[in-house]
Amino acid sequence: MDAPLLEVKNLTIRFHLQRGVLSAVQNVSFSLRAGETLGIVGETGCGKTVTSLSILRLIPCPPGNIAGGEILFHGEDLLKKSEREIEKIRGRKISMIFQEPMTSLNPSLTVGEQISECYRVHMGHSGKVAREFTEHALSLVQLPSPQTVAGRYPHELAGGMRQRVMIAMALACQPEILIADEPTTALDVTIQAQILELLKELQTKMKMALIFISHNLGVVARLCDRIGVMYAGSLVELSDKKSLFTHPLHPYTQALLNAIPRPDLRDETLKAIPGSVCNLFDPPPGCKFHPRCAKAKELCKTEMPRLEAKSGENLAACYFPGA
Amino acid sequence: MMLEVKNLTKYYDISGGLMSRLSAGLKLLKAVDHIGFSVPEGKTFGLVGESGCGKSTTARLITRLIPATEGEVFFQGRDILRLPKREMRELRRHVQMIFQDPYASLNPRMRIIEVVGRPLSHFQGLKGRKRRDRAAELLDLVGLRPEQLDRYPHEFSGGQRQRIGIARALAAGPKLIIADEPVSSLDVSVQAQVLNLLKKLQRELKLSLIFISHDLNVVGYLADIVAVMYAGKIMEIAPVAQIFNAPLNPYTKALLASNPTVGSYMETVRSPLKGEVPLPVNPPSGCRLEPRCPIRVDRCKTIEPMLEEKRTLHRVACHEV
Numbered sequence: 001m002d003a004p005l006l007e008v009k010n011l012t013i014r015f016h017l018q019r020g021v022l023s024a025v026q027n028v029s030f031s032l033r034a035g036e037t038l039g040i041v042g043e044t045g046c047g048k049t050v051t052s053l054s055i056l057r058l059i060p061c062p063p064g065n066i067a068g069g070e071i072l073f074h075g076e077d078l079l080k081k082s083e084r085e086i087e088k089i090r091g092r093k094i095s096m097i098f099q100e101p102m103t104s105l106n107p108s109l110t111v112g113e114q115i116s117e118c119y120r121v122h123m124g125h126s127g128k129v130a131r132e133f134t135e136h137a138l139s140l141v142q143l144p145s146p147q148t149v150a151g152r153y154p155h156e157l158a159g160g161m162r163q164r165v166m167i168a169m170a171l172a173c174q175p176e177i178l179i180a181d182e183p184t185t186a187l188d189v190t191i192q193a194q195i196l197e198l199l200k201e202l203q204t205k206m207k208m209a210l211i212f213i214s215h216n217l218g219v220v221a222r223l224c225d226r227i228g229v230m231y232a233g234s235l236v237e238l239s240d241k242k243s244l245f246t247h248p249l250h251p252y253t254q255a256l257l258n259a260i261p262r263p264d265l266r267d268e269t270l271k272a273i274p275g276s277v278c279n280l281f282d283p284p285p286g287c288k289f290h291p292r293c294a295k296a297k298e299l300c301k302t303e304m305p306r307l308e309a310k311s312g313e314n315l316a317a318c319y320f321p322g323a
Numbered sequence: 324m325m326l327e328v329k330n331l332t333k334y335y336d337i338s339g340g341l342m343s344r345l346s347a348g349l350k351l352l353k354a355v356d357h358i359g360f361s362v363p364e365g366k367t368f369g370l371v372g373e374s375g376c377g378k379s380t381t382a383r384l385i386t387r388l389i390p391a392t393e394g395e396v397f398f399q400g401r402d403i404l405r406l407p408k409r410e411m412r413e414l415r416r417h418v419q420m421i422f423q424d425p426y427a428s429l430n431p432r433m434r435i436i437e438v439v440g441r442p443l444s445h446f447q448g449l450k451g452r453k454r455r456d457r458a459a460e461l462l463d464l465v466g467l468r469p470e471q472l473d474r475y476p477h478e479f480s481g482g483q484r485q486r487i488g489i490a491r492a493l494a495a496g497p498k499l500i501i502a503d504e505p506v507s508s509l510d511v512s513v514q515a516q517v518l519n520l521l522k523k524l525q526r527e528l529k530l531s532l533i534f535i536s537h538d539l540n541v542v543g544y545l546a547d548i549v550a551v552m553y554a555g556k557i558m559e560i561a562p563v564a565q566i567f568n569a570p571l572n573p574y575t576k577a578l579l580a581s582n583p584t585v586g587s588y589m590e591t592v593r594s595p596l597k598g599e600v601p602l603p604v605n606p607p608s609g610c611r612l613e614p615r616c617p618i619r620v621d622r623c624k625t626i627e628p629m630l631e632e633k634r635t636l637h638r639v640a641c642h643e644v
């Protein structure tokens with residue numbers, strides 16, 4: 001097997017706030033192989049965005065603090081690099097797109113100006129070459145008339161088109177890894193399908209690895225090879241897609257799957273997860289899911305389980321995994 | 324029938340000032356355009372569609388939060404849209420709404436006892452001890468604790484606030500509840516709790532429910548009858564099983580194919596509809612879906628398809644079905 005392209009090891013991130021210390025991410029480890037699609041799912045506040053921002057070193061410190069761990073990219077620890085070295089990787093080798101494209105597009109520049117700037121700054125192309133590349137990038141994301149779109153300002157575009165522009169920008173430098181944080185959450189379902197299809201196509205064409213973050217298991221299901229499930233700052237399961245949906249290992253994964261309404265199971269009462277997510281300022285000892293877990297035993301209340309192989313290459317952080 | 328909607332229409336003139344109207348002509352946003360449907364007693368009627376298709380406008384028209392351009396809404400036989408003010412009060416008691424945003428829809432300065440107590444005194448004439456007891460009962464009914472009556476909204480989570488919104492709606496003693504995206508801002512695990520609650524209450528209290536959502540899975544789980552809207556028009560209405568198992572309109576089919584479900588995890592992504600979701604501004608005279616439709620023919624451009632019964636209880640607006 002190939003050595004992983006990216007390896008996150010024991011990543012721990014805290015925020016030092018007035019109310020106290022918030023543990024946003026705790027001991028998270030996963031790896032990403034070249035060309036693979038890794039999904040990360042979990043409910044709001046579980047640490048998906050913080051984890052992905054830390055890969056690009058975009059966590060505001062303070063109040064944030066990467067309290068431990070390594071992020072190895074081609075074997076080199078990104079957390080040890082200088083800001084100048086990181087700038088050579090960010091947007092170039094590793095790119096990111098966000099849920100709300102308006103926040104990352106500059107409202108006062110045309111779409112064309114913004115994308116060609118990527119080419120000039122990162123690749124050192126001249127204005128003319130950059131403009132040609134820009135047009136190519138816009139046609140790559142299948143915008144109907146690239147030249148017209150290049151002359152538009154972000155607010156003049158509909159949601160789906162804006163997200164296409166974001167993708168064009170993120171892929172301008174042919175990154176090895178694209179991190180997409182809820183890129184379709186704000187979109188209508190038919191437009192979401194278009195963007196997912198586009199991402200999949202481009203990923204195959206450009207042979208890049210994709211980390212796709214979403215709270216929607218159905219979306220992740222359609223796109224990803226492997227899926228990681230996060231709960232309250234921990235990665236509780238990391239399994240290949242089929243296993244995750246047919247034989248989920250972690251009780252939280254099982255509970256999440258059972259809580260999703262399905263038109264084909266309308267006569268059954270949904271199995272809601274009792275209680276609510278723990279307070280991240282004061283998480284319980286042991287497994288953070290134990291207060292809501294039907295299987296919890298004494299051990300779960302005292303010892304935090306580690307993410308380990310439980311079935312083939314599928315990993316779970318649970319003392320009593322499986323059915 | 325609990326509610327019968329006929330030719331309900333809302334047009335917005337978005338031409339701007341006189342000058343732009345003279346130069347660019349009249350611009351009409353046909354937010355809801357001559358739609359009709361019926362909600363049977365004790366059933367859940369689901370209204371599904373993408374942003375801007377007219378779902379929320381429909382809800383606001385029925386509750387008279389905004390005036391209609393045209394049409395009738397019969398509630399137990401009487402046209403709501405033409406009721407005098409005095410009788411509207413009685414109607415408000417019977418038709419209650421639940422909103423999407425559990426944060427914005429509760430007054431932050433009102434304790435829960437006041438939130439739930441107001442409709443109790445207003446519509447049921449309850450006061451003092453009786454009012455408090457009934458409010459406590461309602462909290463219990465929606466899965467909150469009676470001792471939480473004296474708390475303020477900010478002390479509750481999103482799911483709990485949505486329960487409070489439900490208790491407030493129930494306090495009036497309604498026959499029909501219109502819920503506009505009531506679970507859209509909630510996480511899956513909390514959403515499941517609220518959906519279970521709505522389903523239980525609807526059955527036990529024999530309420531009629533209009534449930535509006537962009538989420539097909541949620542509508543498919545809760546509704547008995549489903550109407551699919553697109554750009555101000557109803558494209559298809561049928562019992563829920565027919566919508567999901569044997570959809571006829573190409574838009575419904577596209578929605579279902581685009582819908583990511585956990586059941587379809589092994590399917591690859593595909594997008595059956597190209598282009599953006601349009602706003603119906605000066606829409607073409609034919610079918611609204613025509614520009615994006617995979618099965619369009621010539622007449623779809625010029626002749627508008629009517630909602631017609633193509634199978635038993637299954638009405639579809641499409642020339643090619």
Ligand SMILES: Nc1ncnc2c1ncn2[C@@H]1O[C@H](COP(=O)(O)OP(=O)(O)OP(=O)(O)O)[C@@H](O)[C@H]1O
Nearest residue numbers: 015024043044045046047048049050051063215280
């Ligand atoms: N800049 C910050 N300052 C303080 N706390 C933060 C900051 N960024 C994130 N957090 C906290 O870290 C935790 C994890 O947040 P994160 O944004 O990663 O969640 P998420 O899984 O992306 O959630 P969502 O699905 O809502 O996007 C949350 O409790 C959040 O409030």
Ligand SMILES: [Mg+2]
Nearest residue numbers: 048049050181
């Ligand atoms: Mg996030």
